[in-house]
Amino acid sequence: MKKKKKWPEDWQDLNPGCMVFxxxxxxxxxxxxxxxxxxxFDESKCIRCGVCYIFCPEGCISQNKNGYFEADLDYCKGCxxxxxECWPRAIKMIEEx
Amino acid sequence: xxxxxxxxxxxxxxxxxxxxxPDVVAAYPITPNTHVPExxxxxxxxxxxxxxxxxxxxxxxxxxxxxxxxxxxxxxFTATSSQGLAYMSExxxxxxxxxxxxxxxxxxxxxxxxxxxxxDQSDIMYQRDSGWISMFAANGQETIDMAIQAFKxxxxxxxxxxxxxxxxxxxxxxxxxxxEMPDQKEVDSFxxxxxxxxxxxxxxxxxxxxxxxxxxxxxxxKSKDEILKDSRRVILEVWKEWEEKFxxxxxxxxxxxxxxxxxxxxxxxxxxxxAEVAVEEARKDGISVGLLKLKLWRPFPFxxxxxxxxxxxxxxxxxxxxxxxxxxxxxxxxxxxxxxxMQERPVVINEIIGLGGRDVPVSDFRKIIEKSVQAxxxxxxxxxxxxxxxxx
Ligand code: SF4
Ligand code: SF4
Numbered sequence: 176m177k178k179k180k181k182w183p184e185d186w187q188d189l190n191p192g193c194m195v196f197x198x199x200x201x202x203x204x205x206x207x208x209x210x211x212x213x214x215x216f217d218e219s220k221c222i223r224c225g226v227c228y229i230f231c232p233e234g235c236i237s238q239n240k241n242g243y244f245e246a247d248l249d250y251c252k253g254c255x256x257x258x259x260e261c262w263p264r265a266i267k268m269i270e271e272x
Numbered sequence: 273x274x275x276x277x278x279x280x281x282x283x284x285x286x287x288x289x290x291x292x293x294p295d296v297v298a299a300y301p302i303t304p305n306t307h308v309p310e311x312x313x314x315x316x317x318x319x320x321x322x323x324x325x326x327x328x329x330x331x332x333x334x335x336x337x338x339x340x341x342x343x344x345x346x347x348x349f350t351a352t353s354s355q356g357l358a359y360m361s362e363x364x365x366x367x368x369x370x371x372x373x374x375x376x377x378x379x380x381x382x383x384x385x386x387x388x389x390x391x392d393q394s395d396i397m398y399q400r401d402s403g404w405i406s407m408f409a410a411n412g413q414e415t416i417d418m419a420i421q422a423f424k425x426x427x428x429x430x431x432x433x434x435x436x437x438x439x440x441x442x443x444x445x446x447x448x449x450x451x452e453m454p455d456q457k458e459v460d461s462f463x464x465x466x467x468x469x470x471x472x473x474x475x476x477x478x479x480x481x482x483x484x485x486x487x488x489x490x491x492x493x494k495s496k497d498e499i500l501k502d503s504r505r506v507i508l509e510v511w512k513e514w515e516e517k518f519x520x521x522x523x524x525x526x527x528x529x530x531x532x533x534x535x536x537x538x539x540x541x542x543x544x545x546x547a548e549v550a551v552e553e554a555r556k557d558g559i560s561v562g563l564l565k566l567k568l569w570r571p572f573p574f575x576x577x578x579x580x581x582x583x584x585x586x587x588x589x590x591x592x593x594x595x596x597x598x599x600x601x602x603x604x605x606x607x608x609x610x611x612x613x614m615q616e617r618p619v620v621i622n623e624i625i626g627l628g629g630r631d632v633p634v635s636d637f638r639k640i641i642e643k644s645v646q647a648x649x650x651x652x653x654x655x656x657x658x659x660x661x662x663x664x
Pocket of ligand 1: 223227
């Protein structure tokens with residue numbers, strides 16, 4: 176299968192004003208590749224308050240079927256805001272690699 | 273049918289904008305452009321214009337509101353001056369790069385400091401490289417005509433760019449002049465409804481103002497440059513149509529007594545009117561002098577300029593702004609670079625005049641003409657000067 180181009184080849188191919196006509200296309204950009212640290216969630220300390228979910232600037236934290244929260248590492252940029260905001264200290268940032 | 277009126281130019285500008293039926297007007301009052309949005313708010317309150325008038329808390333918000341409205345498909349208008357324009361700075365290049373055809377009237381006023389509310393053109397020159405179409409009116413008639421033309425040019429499918437129409441603060445904004453005001457029918461037949469490329473609407477989802485990665489940024493710059501340059505074609509088309517419909521001719525550079533003249537003055541904005549009087553006087557005294565009035569500042573009319581100076585020996589460019597620590601005035605630097613590859617080119621001198629409302633009477637233009645005549649024989653030592661500075 177031909178790989179879909181990530182960006183227009185020539186300047187003439189740009190949409191007017193760089194408008195994007197395809198909804199949800201930001202999903203194709205895996206901003207998680209920038210990350211230097213990743214969040215580790217400790218469910219034994221988590222009180223399922225959802226504060227991490229509210230504060231994550233990437234909107235990449237979601238609730239799993241057990242009611243606990245986890246980060247989608249394709250998009251988590253490792254900023255550590257979730258760990259900073261989680262007051263029961265259920266999230267630890269660890270170095271990548 | 274057009275009606276002959278006598279009116280303050282800022283109020284007439286608002287009347288002309290109202291004839292274009294903008295859907296959204298968002299503005300914050302600032303001297304000397306205040307009467308433009310103030311009068312528009314009156315027109316909306318009187319029920320003569322069915323527009324959303326947004327009383328924003330700042331100019332940054334004014335242009336932001338216009339951008340949002342334009343993205344949603346509304347014809348949008350704002351007006352400002354000086355520090356207000358500077359406060360819009362963050363949004364100004366966003367409007368052009370998102371191809372939002374907002375129209376803005378700028379009542380040109382000096383940028384602080386020292387704090388000064390009077391006229392020069394340093395405010396718009398500060399925004400020179402922001403990707404907008406930029407034109408200058410020399411009088412009231414040109415102001416109202418350009419305000420109407422601006423919407424048609426901005427919203428043309430090949431353009432889709434914001435336009436700023438400049439008029440000198442006080443010298444024009446607060447002056448009562450006789451003008452021909454087109455009527456609603458005439459404007460309706462000239463200006464079609466705004467048809468946006470896409471609108472922000474949940475039925476058909478689009479994203480505007482997204483991130484541009486380094487992999488496409490050079491291409492976006494090339495596209496902005498090409499589209500702005502190409503807008504010249506549409507501007508000329510619209511001006512031609514205007515001339516056919518309303519009988520008033522518009523050109524990127526209006527030449528008065530220019531052909532065959534040894535000396536030419538080049539002006540931008542209202543100073544062209546005073547310069548014209550000085551040129552007429554000087555010609556009566558047997559001096560070979562003419563005048564070029566620059567009306568289109570962006571896209572810059574390189575071709576027309578090179579043609580207009582054929583055979584002229586000295587061109588005196590009059591600027592109403594300084595590029596501090598740089599090559600003199602902003603118009604001067606454009607003009608000189610336009611001539612670089614020409615085999616035969618005039619000597620170009622630069623007089624920076626009328627800063628912060630300093631009066632420039634006909635006698636000063638006569639002095640500049642004299643200096644230019646002398647420059648035919650001996651090129652002046654300094655490349656540019658701020659005219660009439662005490663102590664120099
Ligand atoms: S903020 Fe902490 S405690 Fe609250 S849901 Fe997230 S991980 Fe659990
Ligand atoms: S580290 Fe930052 S981006 Fe990643 S999940 Fe936490 S808040 Fe979101």
